[in-house]
Amino acid sequence: MTFIVARRSEIQNGSVQITDLFPNQSQTNLVNDPKPQGPYYVKTPVFGTEFGSIPRLIDTNNVITFSGVGLGLVSYLLIHTENKLSGGAITVAEAIDCVTEIIAKVRNGNKLEADDLNKVIQNNVNAQSDFDGSTATNSTGEVSHVLRILSGESYSVPNGTAIQDAQSNYIPVVGDSNFKNDIRVLVENDRSWKTSFSEGVLKGLTTVQDQVNGDLFAGVRSTSPLLTVYNNDGTLYVG
Numbered sequence: 489m490t491f492i493v494a495r496r497s498e499i500q501n502g503s504v505q506i507t508d509l510f511p512n513q514s515q516t517n518l519v520n521d522p523k524p525q526g527p528y529y530v531k532t533p534v535f536g537t538e539f540g541s542i543p544r545l546i547d548t549n550n551v552i553t554f555s556g557v558g559l560g561l562v563s564y565l566l567i568h569t570e571n572k573l574s575g576g577a578i579t580v581a582e583a584i585d586c587v588t589e590i591i592a593k594v595r596n597g598n599k600l601e602a603d604d605l606n607k608v609i610q611n612n613v614n615a616q617s618d619f620d621g622s623t624a625t626n627s628t629g630e631v632s633h634v635l636r637i638l639s640g641e642s643y644s645v646p647n648g649t650a651i652q653d654a655q656s657n658y659i660p661v662v663g664d665s666n667f668k669n670d671i672r673v674l675v676e677n678d679r680s681w682k683t684s685f686s687e688g689v690l691k692g693l694t695t696v697q698d699q700v701n702g703d704l705f706a707g708v709r710s711t712s713p714l715l716t717v718y719n720n721d722g723t724l725y726v727g
């Protein structure tokens with residue numbers, strides 16, 4: 489699976505679209521054509537660091553639960569990450585710090601492999617913790633999950649979800665049904681988006697025409713491309 493992620497902060501939902509994916513929804517023959525691929529409207533993610541989206545937790549005799557619905561990447565990290573040093577859940581502040589570093593990586597067009605995300609956790613929680621359980625923690629994060637959220641898929645943790653028990657132990661997540669499956673997913677073997685990436689609209693959106701002065705978008709001139717395309721494992725798609 490491949491993910492299209494908004495790289496620049498100026499992008500708003502619907503402000504960038506990829507128009508050369510086939511078949512186009514407006515021209516699709518429902519009998520003979522495959523599922524429409526275009527137009528693809530780029531969605532911006534809910535990070536969970538924005539005003540109004542920061543999750544709230546409640547501590548009742550060491551049992552930590554969501555007080556209200558938790559949205560976005562901060563909430564994802566809260567339910568998937570163990571603080572190995574304490575054995576408990578990470579805090580909202582730690583999750584926000586982690587997501588802030590992930591946002592910086594997205595803005596810079598960096599890869600987001602498991603090792604990269606593990607380092608994010610270690611930098612902002614402690615050196616004994618990790619993102620995916622690879623160093624014998626109970627963390628259950630998945631790179632593809634992070635990329636789904638970054639590509640704009642809605643993610644919400646139900647009110648009352650517990651992440652720490654009365655013994656102050658982190659509660660591991662078994663499976664994750666909090667995704668809403670509300671983004672258009674690129675078909676891996678489809679040539680349409682690959683052609684767009686190599687010579688079409690997607691190529692223009694993932695490169696910069698003026699590498700000295702930068703390209704103008706939404707009143708901001710920048711040498712950063714508008715979009716980054718990631719492979720399922722967090723590596724950068726290069727064609």
